[in-house]
Amino acid sequence: MKRILLLSIGLIFMLNAKAQFPGMGGGQKVTVTGRINAIILDSLTNKPVDYATVSLLKVKDGKAVNGGVTDEKGKIVLQNVAPDEYKLTIGFMGYKTKTILIKTTPEKPDYNVGSINLSSTANTLKEVSIVGQKAVVENKIDRLVYNAEADATNAGGDATDVMRKVPMLSVDINGNVQLRGSSVRVLINGKPSGTMANSVADALKMLPADQIKSVEVITNPSAKYDAEGSGGIINIITKKSNAEGVSGSVNATTGTRQNAGAFNLTAKTGRFSVNTALGTQIAYPQESRVVFFNQTTANNVTTGVLQDGTSDWTRQAYNGSLGLDYDFNAYNNISTNAKYTRFYNGGPGSSAIFNNNTPSGNIISSTDMSNGNLDWNMDYKLTTKKPGEEFSISGQLTTGKNTNEFVNDYKTASGTPLSYIASNNVGENKEYTAQTDYIYPFSKTVTFEAGGKAIFRNIQSQYGAGQDFDYTQNVGAAYSTIAFNLTKKIQFKGGLRAEYTDISSTVGKNDYFNLFPSAILSQTIKGKTTLKLAYNRRVQRPSLAYLNPFLNKSNLSFDFQGNPDLAPELSDNFEFGYSTYIKGSIINASIFYRNTQNIIEALNKNVGGRILSTFENVGTTESYGFNLFASYNPLPKWTLMSNIAINTYEIKSRPDIQGMNEGTFLNYNFFMRSANSFKGGWSLELFGVLNSPRYTYQSKTEPMVFYGAAVKKDILNKKGTIGLNVLNPFKRDLHIETVTQGENNYQSQNIYYPLRSFGLNFSYKFGKLKFTEKKKIKNDDIKQDQNQQGGQMGGVQQ
CATH class of the missing domain: 2.60.40.10 (Immunoglobulins)
Incomplete structure (x- = not known):
């Protein structure tokens, strides 16, 4: 009944919009x-x-x-x-x-x-x-755009390489992305993806850099966007072909760490076009050393368990997509796209176990983490003779299945069996979405937007004998925005979004209603300098990785379990920005303040003398931050680019939770890049990344440094490139250390990750590419588990 009610609200909203704005279609003669x-x-x-x-x-x-x-x-x-x-x-x-x-x-x-x-x-x-040539970085009223297609050094890499060059973003060694020290929602062509929902890092590695047109960093999303993402939204725009005939591209990478391939083909005749893409990624199994130390105190007795071992972690990924697009005439367009992605992560491992510094035996383990996702959408768009007027209806189906299997065979040094643990968890996700949007320009300087949306989600997880987790979440939303010029140099864009959420599961029911205002003021000074003042409210709802009550015992030292009782995060964001262009150089700076209630963080508990790692709404955080991006050309074909991001971390925790980080801490990220182009189609790129210590209420991850270089050569009449890249050539392993401390429990994790790699890239484009963008549906209201915590040995992404 509630599903019908939510859908009815969306349809009524759409009909009201048509009644108020009869020019959007209906009986209009086209x-x-x-x-x-x-x-x-x-x-x-x-x-x-x-x-x-x-x-x-x-x-x-x-x-x-x-x-x-x-x-x-x-x-x-x-x-x-x-x-x-x-x-x-x-x-x-x-x-x-x-x-x-x-x-x-x-x-x-x-x-x-x-x-x-x-x-x-x-x-x-x-x-x-x-x-x-388009500028590499563009500043717009509500977003900053990095034009990847204007950056020649992107050839041969993947989306992770591109994201490291985008202003304001920080990317860790696993490929997880943060904006101003907070998690973000990553969209592809303005819409979500089931693949992104499972692992942002893996999904980015599957997308070749040559297929990316631009990356939009939306720090202050308007009410038109779903209200998810306390840090903001990242929208990756891919290249699309609108050329008669056949066009496409081929990309291949081989190296010491991974192999990847991608094929894209577009055929167009008249008003009808077809696009298909295939991709694969296979990472070599490499030995990683992982050392866990867990200490708990119960009944005045302290127990310490040390687990020192290695694992051979393998990643395999495959995807395929098919898209159809048809223009009935200049005003009516219909398009559909289906994409399937399959991931596999896992491998064998072995460890030596020490109890209170005394050898107690060895453990042989095996882990299989796999998932498959299908995204299918259908979109209809109507435009009119009035430039800028647009009405659209969109529908989307997302379905996925995740499997987590593990085996732990624990024996003494002499081979006597001590324990054998095997478990299997299957989670299924289904999501149905209906959306309608309308844009009406009253004049060249005044634009009104309105829309409605209904999302129906169902998550099921089999996590034990006779134990099933069934979680249903329905969301109904409506919004309106308006943009206009206050003066010739001052622009305003503001709006309000209303969202109603209804939740029911095997552990209880909940519903809540939220209003999300947004407002941006932008002033242009002398045509090249822009000042910006913005406010918005955001929400993050927990996804399956946070909610799943499956008790994962794949690690001998501690257990991992989701929390189905999590409440959503709510954040208020304020920003002041400055950007200017000086003789070809770009400077973009901003300061911000963010207050987040019900912040969700990983938490360790002492349960019967054993550590349980889970998630909790640990309290309220405040964060002040500063970001500076600069680009400078010492020579016409030499570009220097740098990004510095700094933010504070401070939490007012719940009184029943004990943590190690009380007070104010500083997070920072520094990125430096040099890119040169030479005669004969040669280019050289050098880059380095420094990530400061990262803090949560109970944990601290030590700083990380990595660096790389790439050289490329245009071939085949500039239709192809071939290149060589290297990452951390002078040191095989990257040492990642994390310490977590809670009430009567202490945990340290040391991962020696084989980062050093050498690779050979090849890319080739054929046909004529002319890029267009189609409006797509987008669900961006779910908080993702970007760290993919699960306690598996060697679970660091390679």
Whole structure:
């Protein structure tokens, strides 16, 4: 009944929007429009003329209605052209201007002009060099955009490599991403992914850098976005093809740590296009040393268990996707996409066990952590003759299955069996989403947005003999935003989002209602400097990794279990930002304050003389922070880039929880990069990352440093690249030490992670790529377990 109620609210909201804004569709008569194609060539060499200016003017009044510039193949496509008589004018420096008459009709709205030859003028320059390149970093009112496609050194890497170059982000050695010391929601093309829900780090490694168009860092999401993510939202925009014919790319990486491959293919004819992608990643099993020490006190007796061993951890991943897109006309579009991803993590391990410094035996272990996820979405979008007006309806299905299997065979040094533990946990997740959005521009400076959304989630986990965990979460939401100019130089964007959440499970019921306001003021000074003041409220709901009550005993020294009674986090965020461009250099700085209630953290408890690691709402945190990003070009083809992020950690904990970190602590992250381009298509990149100690209420992780280099060469007429990369070449292992201390329990974990690696990359693009973005549905309200804690030996991602 509640599902029907939530869906009804969304539909009523949509109908109200249509009633208030009748121009968005309904009985509106839509005029069929078409497109005009042309290829501009040099009349003498027959080579394409790129960056030629093309204008489309009406014959009857000479009014310009469309235009653009040609691409590197001399091609141009003018969209949304209404039937009429036109003059197509082509001009370029060093060539005579040429005009062609064109007529389109409702019966034949599309017109293929074919090849147009331009002849040179008498005073043609001997050499003309024109380069058009998008800025690597762009600052917008509610986000900062890193244009990965404008950074040539990204070729051959994966999304993790790209994220390390994005301003304000910090990436640990496992590939987990944080923004200003807090967890974030990572979206792909504005929508969530079941793969991301299981492991952000693994999902990023599956995405080749060459497929990324840009990365949006949204520190102050508007009310249009789901309210998840105390730190904000990261949206990865991938490249899409809108070219007639066939285009695609091939990427391959081989090295001492992992092998990866990706294939992307797009076929388009007329108004219909098909896109398919395949990818795989196979990491070599490498020996990692892991040392656990656990100490508990019960009845005035202290017991210490030391576990010193090694594991050979393997990762395998495969994915495939298929997308279809069709334009009924210039105003109506429908698209669908399905993606399946399969991960496997696990391997054998062995350890020596010491009880109170006395050898007690050995343990042979085996772990299998695998998951499969399917994401399928269907999207319909309607635009009108009014520029910027848009109505869309979206639906999405996400389903996944996770398996955790482990075996521990504990024997004395002489081989006498002491214990044998084997367990299997299967978790299934299903999620259904319906969403509608409407955008109406009242003028060039005033834009209104409204929408509604309903999400139905069900999580089931078999975690013991006859024990099943059944968790249902339904969310209904509605929002509206408005953006306008207060003055010629001051912009405002604000909104309000309302979300109702209904939860029922085998352990109880709960429901809550929240309002999430957001507001941004942005002022432009002298055209190159921007000041920004922003506020928003955010929420993070716990996901299956936090809720699952399965008792994981895969580690001899301690147990791990989720907590189905967790409440969501609520945070209030304030930010003041500054950005400027000085002679090609970029400076982006911001200070912020964040207050988070019901903060969710990992917590160790002493249960009967044994450590139980779980999650709790440990209290309220306050954080002040500063971020500085700078980019400088000492030479035209040499770029220096640096990012410094600093934030405080301070918690007001619950009185019933004891921790080791009371007071104010400082987290910082430093990233430095140098990129050079040379003649002949060569490029060289050097980078280094320093992560400070990381704190939670009960734990501290020591600082980490890693560094790398890459050299690349353009080949095959710049359609391909080949490169060599190296990571931490002078030291095999990265030592990661974490100490956790609670009431009557102490734990230290030392991981010696084989980080040093050498790799060879190859990428090749074929066909013509022209990028477009499709509006997709997005669920971004679930807190993810980015650390993937589970207590397995050697569980560090490789």
